[in-house]
Amino acid sequence: MDAFFASVEQRDHPELRNRPVVVGAAPGSRGVVATCSYEARRFGIRSAMPISEAYRRCPDAVYLRPDGERYREVSRQVMVLLERISPLVEPVSIDEAYLDISGLERLYGAPAEIARRVRSTLREVLDLGCSVGVGPNRLIAKLASEYDKPEGLKVVSPAEVIPFLDPMPVSNLRGVGPRGLDIVRRIGIKTVAELRRQPRELLCEYFGERMGHSLYQQARGQASNRVGLKAERQSLSKETTFARDVTDRELLRTTLRDLCAEVGRLLRREGLRGRVVTLKVRFGGFETHTRRSTLAQPCDGDRDLYRSAWLLLQSEGFLDRPLRLIGVAVSDWEAGRNGTLDLFDSVGAGGQQLYRMIDQVNDRFGDGKLSFGLPTRRRKQH
Helix, strand or coil: CCCHHHHHHHHHCHHHCCCCEEEECCCCCCCEEEEECHHHHCCCCCCCCEHHHHHHHCCCCEEECCCHHHHHHHHHHHHHHHHCCCCCEEEEECCEEEECCCCCHHHHCCHHHHHHHHHHHHHHHHCCCCCEEECCCHHHHHHHHCCCCCCCEEECCHHHHHHHHCCCEHHHCCCCCHHHHHHHHHCCCCEHHHHHCCCHHHHHHHHCHHHHHHHHHHCCCCCCCCCCCCCCCCEEEEEEEEEEEECCHHHHHHHHHHHHHHHHHHHHHHCCCEEEEEEEEECHHHCEEEEEEEEEEEECCHHHHHHHHHHHHHHCCHHHCCEEEEEEEEEEECCCCCCCCCCCCCCCCCHHHHHHHHHHHHHHHCCCCCCCCCCCCCCCCC
């Protein structure tokens, strides 16, 4: 979907059409842009930009807080329409999906005609624009959908894959973040064509085994063509950005406890237990650090996650500076995925039932209504 959140707002509020619309944090806060209309992009505003910078570039834009429930409702409508075209639809985010159109030529015509049908259906029924890419696998289809936004349509046949990829900057490939771009610049690679000329061993040496192999394959247009099988979730995380930089340790303890409770609840809901707890902190100027701790046993318990994260926060010296953001993530799932282990401070044989009761209360009455308390500090007697 093209600028999905902003497009929904402009559709639902016609007075916003043809105006720069920014959906995200409110001006004056510490948040970022979730998305923005194409009118706003002409001012250089983009997703993930600090809201203060967006406001500096275009103070006359309309700034809106996200309406998550509304966007999810419209997303469901989009997916229903896609399922009328293809029996295999795989949503990968609120505004993106893959369709398998193999064998649909007899019903709808050539791939380009099917792509036009998708685009016109969403415009006619929902009055929303989308860009469609067609390719022999997920990578090429994704890159083709990004080729000519908004409301673009690009078909890449198997014979056209290499000519399509060659002139692209390496940053277009999946998984190439800021660190990867630094490496790419250091070794003097700019385009996918130049990347493809590098031996696999060299790429693995620079980027690591997993990423080096991935780049080697992507440069040759090789990727999965399976649609409908959801990729396994690699981690679960929650984070919060403070309105002002925080030094208050009790506030940080409470915030971290609440974040760990949310992650624990998600873990139990999905039947997952993780071995690795990752703490994320951000200071002023978007200076960001992460630290990881490997648990002796996999867990999904709030208190275990909190104690591990709090130890990281204390031991790394992060409490000596004002914090802008704090977050926690859990990864490295255990095979089997069930049960609740409380490693540091057992809640006893009824631990699973206790967590289940807490989750039921929060499901019914809202997040954070019931949780484990923080250990209290004994006051000195005088």
